[in-house]
Amino acid sequence: MLTGKYALVTGANRGIGLAILKTLAQHGANVIGGARREGSLDDVCSELSDSCGIEATPVYFDVSQPDQVKAAFQKITRITKQLDIAVNNAGIMDSSLLAMARSEDIESVFATNVFGTIYVMQYAARMMIRHKSGSIINLSSIMGVNGAEGQVVYSGSKAAIIGITRSAAKELAPYQIRVNAIAPGFIDTDMVSSISEEIRRERVDSIKIQRIGTPEDVANCTLFLASDNAAYVTGQVVGVDGGMLV
Amino acid sequence: MAQREVDQTAIAQMRYGQGTSMDNNDRLRTIFADALGIDKDLVVDELEYNSIPEWDSVAHMALVAAIDEGFEIMLDTDDVIDMSSLSIARDILKKYDVEF
Numbered sequence: 001m002l003t004g005k006y007a008l009v010t011g012a013n014r015g016i017g018l019a020i021l022k023t024l025a026q027h028g029a030n031v032i033g034g035a036r037r038e039g040s041l042d043d044v045c046s047e048l049s050d051s052c053g054i055e056a057t058p059v060y061f062d063v064s065q066p067d068q069v070k071a072a073f074q075k076i077t078r079i080t081k082q083l084d085i086a087v088n089n090a091g092i093m094d095s096s097l098l099a100m101a102r103s104e105d106i107e108s109v110f111a112t113n114v115f116g117t118i119y120v121m122q123y124a125a126r127m128m129i130r131h132k133s134g135s136i137i138n139l140s141s142i143m144g145v146n147g148a149e150g151q152v153v154y155s156g157s158k159a160a161i162i163g164i165t166r167s168a169a170k171e172l173a174p175y176q177i178r179v180n181a182i183a184p185g186f187i188d189t190d191m192v193s194s195i196s197e198e199i200r201r202e203r204v205d206s207i208k209i210q211r212i213g214t215p216e217d218v219a220n221c222t223l224f225l226a227s228d229n230a231a232y233v234t235g236q237v238v239g240v241d242g243g244m245l246v
Numbered sequence: 247m248a249q250r251e252v253d254q255t256a257i258a259q260m261r262y263g264q265g266t267s268m269d270n271n272d273r274l275r276t277i278f279a280d281a282l283g284i285d286k287d288l289v290v291d292e293l294e295y296n297s298i299p300e301w302d303s304v305a306h307m308a309l310v311a312a313i314d315e316g317f318e319i320m321l322d323t324d325d326v327i328d329m330s331s332l333s334i335a336r337d338i339l340k341k342y343d344v345e346f
Contacts, residue, residue, distance in 0.1 A: 077320070126307070126311045129307055
């Protein structure tokens with residue numbers, strides 16, 4: 001499905017990002033995994049190279065730091081001259097109530113979730129413009145679409161992703177670059193593992209499909225948007241939430 | 247995978263004369279002409295952003311991408327914004343150790 005294509009996935013060392021990295025590799029893409037923690041993707045990339053017969057390369061950088069993003073793309077251009085897919089997944093969570101959100105936490109969340117997405121898109125788009133093709137996929141959230149109590153900062157950052165996605169889709173369409181967002185619902189990752197069983201049950205009760213989502217559910221949607229099967233899809237926000245009500 | 251890398255390099259070389267004796271001034275003018283879709287004779291020092299219909303904001307991004315590729319650099323965002331003429335582009339490229 002993606003044989004011979006090159007895909008960058010940020011925040012690829014765990015959870016949804018890791019599932020996306022693996023899924024794209026399993027469908028033939030050469031993958032570049034981005035993560036902050038040095039060494040955290042070495043084993044994964046080595047395993048994917050062996051098991052999938054593709055090229056898998058880790059690149060370590062913090063998306064919130066423009067200089068590091070630039071340096072990462074300098075490395076990426078040494079790996080490939082053509083980037084076909086960029087998945088902006090790196091993100092951090094904040095669950096403060098409005099009155100208790102500290103300014104440093106607000107800045108940190110927006111620096112990673114919003115500014116980081118823009119920085120990566122700037123360089124990814126430049127690589128894609130050269131060849132007039134590409135697919136950019138940004139991870140938003142159901143919280144960004146509907147909002148939720150205690151999620152003012154996180155929801156705000158994920159709502160920004162929707163505006164960024166729709167604007168960039170319009171701007172980059174002349175270059176045949178598609179830009180879409182995915183809005184996951186309640187997904188079984190480290191981010192939600194710490195919540196109590198009671199709240200977990202309440203959340204699952206609010207999901208029409210009556211189960212918690214998996215990182216693979218999100219990865220499969222990413223695969224579709226990355227592929228030529230979605231050649232006429234751009235500027236969309238696709239909910240992967242099992243019909244969850246927030 | 248290896249074949250594709252070779253192909254891309256070959257394409258860049260054909261387009262912009264990388265690895266050839268083409269001088270950097272000529273290479274830059276070729277990139278401008280190619281990215282903006284204009285005759286190379288029109289690519290003169292006085293050529294400025296938005297001074298011709300072909301050099302609009304859409305073409306500017308294609309031009310930046312072509313310069314990145316042609317000179318194997320990665321322009322800073324501030325330089326992308328500042329690059330408003332051929333002569334300024336040349337000055338900016340000097341910062342990236344491109345000799346003219």
